[in-house]
Amino acid sequence: xxxxxxxxxxxxxxxxxxxxxxxxxxxxxxxxxxxxxxxxxxxxxxxxxxxxxxxxxxxxxxxxxxxxxxxxxxxxxxxxxx
Numbered sequence: 099x100x101x102x103x104x105x106x107x108x109x110x111x112x113x114x115x116x117x118x119x120x121x122x123x124x125x126x127x128x129x130x131x132x133x134x135x136x137x138x139x140x141x142x143x144x145x146x147x148x149x150x151x152x153x154x155x156x157x158x159x160x161x162x163x164x165x166x167x168x169x170x171x172x173x174x175x176x177x178x179x180x
Contacts (some may be wrong), residue, residue: 100161100164103160106142107143112129121149121150122145122147123143123144123145123146123150124143124144124145124146124153124154124158125141125142125143125149125150126141126142126143126144126153126158126159126160127141127142127159127160128140128141128142128159128160128161128162129159129161129162130162130163131161131162131163131165132161132164132165134159139162142160149171
């Protein structure tokens with residue numbers, strides 16, 4: 099199952115000291131493609147109301163290019179512009 103996320107504004111912040119874990123942030127892995135093996139790009143820090151372990155157990159990740167999905171989105175956007 100995939101959900102399209104909006105464009106996200108990113109900014110760099112200092113990393114908290116070792117041992118200090120923020121319970122309101124999920125360290126979400128971001129990958130180039132669905133093949134998670136060698137396509138890791140960065141870790142996105144996403145605010146969450148749920149415990150981060152919920153998302154870890156669910157295997158939640160950001161996939162930047164889901165095959166077929168981006169093509170469908172482009173077609174819908176082109177139709178809206180007409």
